[in-house]
Amino acid sequence: EVQLVESGGGFVQPGGSLRLSCAASGFTFSGFSMNWVRQAPGKGLEWVASINYDGSQKYYADSVKGRFTLSRDNAKNSVFLQMNSLRVEDTALYYCAKQGLASGDYDHWGQGALVTVSS
């Protein structure tokens, strides 16, 4: 059974940093792209970033480019989202999602990690 478990969320002041982790199990982690999607309270889904199977290609939403960095450790079956220069508008539930057979095919999701940015 595929499982994705996010951790590292919490409360941080504007300008601060957090590092989210997503631990994966139940599939060959090194064979799949991984993604982060966020959802602000009461709002819609926003794609944040994607990383391909070996970490050689990374893509970011304009809203986080230059502030967030995505990485993965295939030996530890984990993907990480380093978030710097956090803003109030980054407050959201951050989901880790596994990509399946095609681009955008997020076939499995974690339950999310809550990030709150507030003074």
Place this chain on the structure above:
Amino acid sequence: QAVVTQEPSLTVSPGGTVTLTCGSSTGTVTSSHYPCWFQQKPGQAPRNQIFNTNKKHSWTPARFSGSLLGGKAALTLSGAQPEDEADYYCLLSYSGAQVFGGGTKLTVL
């Protein structure tokens, strides 16, 4: 980045048919945008029902179908059930970057 547009809300009668659409600010949506459709119910993570325009997962009910229609991606629900009431989001791919639409709140009433 591109803006992806969806109907904010739609209502369908039980047993009825409804089509949700997904447009792109860059122009016609094609299969190269790999349109996907996600269903999200309150308090739950999203669930991918349609990917790559019209492909279904093993868990996707047969009443859901995806297509390209009038320059947009479309999700058609034929024979709506009460459990289909949810928010639906489309996702389009733009050469690596991806963009969600604003979501459609579907009411089955």
